[in-house]
Amino acid sequence: MFLIVLSLLLAVAIFVAGILFKQKTIAVPVALALPFAVIVAEAFTVVAAGHVGVQVTLGEVNPNALTEGVHFVNPISSVREVDVRLQRAELKGASAGTKDLQQVHTDIVVGYRLSGSKVPHIYKEFGLDVDSKVLGPAINEAFKAVTAKYNSEELITKRDEVSQAITQHITNKVAQFDISISNVSLVNFGFSAEYQKAIEQKVIATQAKLKAEQDLQRIEVEAKSRIAQAEGEAKAIAIQAQAIQSNGGAQYVQLQWIEKWDGKMPNTVVNGQQGMMLNLGK
Numbered sequence: 001m002f003l004i005v006l007s008l009l010l011a012v013a014i015f016v017a018g019i020l021f022k023q024k025t026i027a028v029p030v031a032l033a034l035p036f037a038v039i040v041a042e043a044f045t046v047v048a049a050g051h052v053g054v055q056v057t058l059g060e061v062n063p064n065a066l067t068e069g070v071h072f073v074n075p076i077s078s079v080r081e082v083d084v085r086l087q088r089a090e091l092k093g094a095s096a097g098t099k100d101l102q103q104v105h106t107d108i109v110v111g112y113r114l115s116g117s118k119v120p121h122i123y124k125e126f127g128l129d130v131d132s133k134v135l136g137p138a139i140n141e142a143f144k145a146v147t148a149k150y151n152s153e154e155l156i157t158k159r160d161e162v163s164q165a166i167t168q169h170i171t172n173k174v175a176q177f178d179i180s181i182s183n184v185s186l187v188n189f190g191f192s193a194e195y196q197k198a199i200e201q202k203v204i205a206t207q208a209k210l211k212a213e214q215d216l217q218r219i220e221v222e223a224k225s226r227i228a229q230a231e232g233e234a235k236a237i238a239i240q241a242q243a244i245q246s247n248g249g250a251q252y253v254q255l256q257w258i259e260k261w262d263g264k265m266p267n268t269v270v271n272g273q274q275g276m277m278l279n280l281g282k
Contacts (some may be wrong), residue, residue, distance in 0.1 A: 050068070050085040051083055054123045064120065065117060067116065084113065086111055088109060091107065094106055100151040103195075104155060105189075108166075108186060111181070114177075142166045152195070
């Protein structure tokens, strides 16, 4: 619009100059061509890939979005490009209360995409600030509503379920604008410092209890093993003693000595019957 007005003023100036300097044959065509060229240029617009164009004419938003590519529009209109590719909205420092009255805080990252057909309506209602005016409040409300349904322990053990519930809540909230939510991520998730310390102590106590139970089981197994070994040795001794008695006692011991003899004569021999000791030498 500004360029068209400027071109008209220049055309008038060229026409007046042509009259003053008696150059009408040159001035008139130039004065007419200049505004025409500017009007044609202003009517020609290109919408970049991954964007849609919103056409605004004298403050009125055209409800039909311009798709990517070349378009001819009203010369006095302005075209605002809006990104419809996958984008990311982030809410930092979100906080909420859990079912067991614990305070939890996190940063929430939401992937979303605008529907091209709804962009003119969104632009008319909120301008280009979709993150803070549409998604921000929806994300914050969803986080508080979902968190209140879980206790603090469940928020940790059921994190995927919580993310899915938040995603669904946000999707329902922005459905009227055809904003599609692709994913929700909870970043820097945590509780108050006091509660976080209590959780760590509980984890340590649980691990210590588990280790004690494992040690007790190991000790019981080792004790049973030793008892079984002792019982086995006792039975072996009893069997051997019984065998000795069954095989004549002294004769059995003598037989065992003969089996273990290496064939060499000892230096000293004791005669058990006479009580004599003989040194045989070598």
